[in-house]
Amino acid sequence: MNKRFPENFLWGASSSAYQVEGAAFEGGKKASQQDIINRDSFERFGFATADVTADQYHHYKEDVALMKEMNFSCYRFSLAWARIFPDGTGEPNPEGVKYYHDLIDELKRNGIEPIVTMYHYDCPWALVEKYGGWLDRKIVKDFEYYARFIINEYKDKVKIWTTINEQSIIVQYWTQKCYIPEELLDGKHEQLRYQINHHMNLAHAIACNLVHEMVEGGIVGSAIGYSPIYPLSSKPEDVMAMQNAQALRNDYYTDIYFKGHYNKAALLYLQEHDLAPKIEDGDMELIASASSDFLALNYYASECARYCPDDSSTKIRWSGVNRSGKKGDIDGFETHPGFYQMCKNPLLDTTDWDWAIDPTGMEYLLRDLYNRYNKPLMITENGLGAYDIMSPDGKIHDDYRIAYLKSHIQAMKRAMDYGVEMIAYCPWSLVDLLSTSNGMKKRYGLIYIDRTDEDPKECKRIRKDSFYWYKKVLESKGEDLT
Numbered sequence: 001m002n003k004r005f006p007e008n009f010l011w012g013a014s015s016s017a018y019q020v021e022g023a024a025f026e027g028g029k030k031a032s033q034q035d036i037i038n039r040d041s042f043e044r045f046g047f048a049t050a051d052v053t054a055d056q057y058h059h060y061k062e063d064v065a066l067m068k069e070m071n072f073s074c075y076r077f078s079l080a081w082a083r084i085f086p087d088g089t090g091e092p093n094p095e096g097v098k099y100y101h102d103l104i105d106e107l108k109r110n111g112i113e114p115i116v117t118m119y120h121y122d123c124p125w126a127l128v129e130k131y132g133g134w135l136d137r138k139i140v141k142d143f144e145y146y147a148r149f150i151i152n153e154y155k156d157k158v159k160i161w162t163t164i165n166e167q168s169i170i171v172q173y174w175t176q177k178c179y180i181p182e183e184l185l186d187g188k189h190e191q192l193r194y195q196i197n198h199h200m201n202l203a204h205a206i207a208c209n210l211v212h213e214m215v216e217g218g219i220v221g222s223a224i225g226y227s228p229i230y231p232l233s234s235k236p237e238d239v240m241a242m243q244n245a246q247a248l249r250n251d252y253y254t255d256i257y258f259k260g261h262y263n264k265a266a267l268l269y270l271q272e273h274d275l276a277p278k279i280e281d282g283d284m285e286l287i288a289s290a291s292s293d294f295l296a297l298n299y300y301a302s303e304c305a306r307y308c309p310d311d312s313s314t315k316i317r318w319s320g321v322n323r324s325g326k327k328g329d330i331d332g333f334e335t336h337p338g339f340y341q342m343c344k345n346p347l348l349d350t351t352d353w354d355w356a357i358d359p360t361g362m363e364y365l366l367r368d369l370y371n372r373y374n375k376p377l378m379i380t381e382n383g384l385g386a387y388d389i390m391s392p393d394g395k396i397h398d399d400y401r402i403a404y405l406k407s408h409i410q411a412m413k414r415a416m417d418y419g420v421e422m423i424a425y426c427p428w429s430l431v432d433l434l435s436t437s438n439g440m441k442k443r444y445g446l447i448y449i450d451r452t453d454e455d456p457k458e459c460k461r462i463r464k465d466s467f468y469w470y471k472k473v474l475e476s477k478g479e480d481l482t
């Protein structure tokens with residue numbers, strides 16, 4: 001097999017605006033829904049707010065220098081809509097616009113290609129107050145206004161764009177990713193999960209068309225949270241359940257991007273259970289008019305599904321979350337009676353937050369998606385959430401993270417050796433940042449941020465062992481993984 005990664009393969013890491021920037025109310029920025037959601041998590045679970053996170057807003061030059069030291073050729077990050085348009089629409093905020101110019105210029109000066117995500121869970125709070133944010137179809141017009149502005153503003157410097165981060169995960173974990181008012185959480189409004197996703201599909205299509213119209217040499221696609229799904233056993237009922245789960249949890253999203261329509265089995269299931277989105281005249285034509293140049297994948301773990309009988313005592317339930325960071329504390333599994341039930345894979349070890357560790361899943365999904373859609377792929381997230389401890393020598397010996405990243409890079413390489421076209425690899429994350437569901441204790445970074453949930457301190461950057469290892473990997477262009 002071919003030992004070398006292609007010359008133009010991009011190596012970097014990933015982050016998202018509200019999880020890394022901090023400066024939540026500085027430089028003209030107003031609240032996003034994540035500022036509000038994370039205030040609530042602070043009160044309920046003691047997790048950090050989004051006010052400071054890793055303070056990249058004030059440390060971006062230092063962070064770019066660290067990227068350069070590791071030999072990055074790309075950096076994937078998102079723009080905060082509420083930093084550009086504090087009220088969601090109307091007049092842009094010059095300080096916010098300038099901040100991203102400065103960051104992008106600093107990257108380019110250091111030979112690092114920006115990969116820009118337009119939206120990563122952080123809807124401007126003003127739009128939530130105005131009409132409920134993504135719950136209302138009005139957001140599609142406001143997103144178009146925002147997307148047109150940022151694409152035009154940065155089009156000479158940014159050529160690789162991703163639209164909306166992880167629509168599938170937004171459906172599964174909607175209260176962490178969108179602000180949902182209490183009165184809609186009585187179990188009677190679950191259809192809204194799929195309605196939000198439909199609005200996002202319209203916004204995604206518009207954004208793809210805008211990039212193609214406005215950015216010379218630009219490419220665009222979605223970044224999706226994707227877990228391959230295995231059957232719990234080779235019993236035909238479990239294998240069928242796996243296919244049902246694949247349709248509703250994965251193909252429902254990717255078919256939109258590459259076939260321009262909803263996966264039929266998944267849509268029929270949703271229609272039968274009053275969960276299907278309301279689709280207006282012209283929506284499917286708009287969706288079909290947009291083409292994605294690639295699919296960006298956020299891969300952390302594989303999943304497992306088993307047969308679930310259709311009896312009246314079992315109700316639909318949604319994905320559980322482990323908030324404690326103690327293995328086995330996951331709060332239940334997604335269940336769709338008569339269709340499938342997600343479950344633990346007894347053959348795989350997990351992180352302390354119950355995410356199955358499975359490098360083979362990486363090879364599996366890359367080969368499967370490439371075979372089915374025949375489009376280039378990139379990894380925009382992949383990483384291990386862990387409790388990192390600073391040793392008495394002041395260092396962070398995260399050999400478990402090195403083992404995780406190494407095995408996943410090897411799996412990606414095997415997929416490439418079998419013909420899969422890959423553009424980039426960006427692990428999650430550059431620095432420790434605010435987890436979407438577990439505060440600051442669950443760390444992902446190659447660079448340690450010296451802070452706790454309670455105390456942001458100075459956010460001092462400390463290189464972890466994985467930093468030095470990744471630097472060596474990139475120096476050798478992926479050949480030396482030792």
Ligand code: BG6
Pocket residue numbers: 016019165166169225298381385428434435436437438442
């Ligand atoms: C992805 C998201 O789903 O997973 C990131 O795009 C997120 O925003 C990452 O941080 C890890 O999840 P968590 O919940 O551990 O932060």
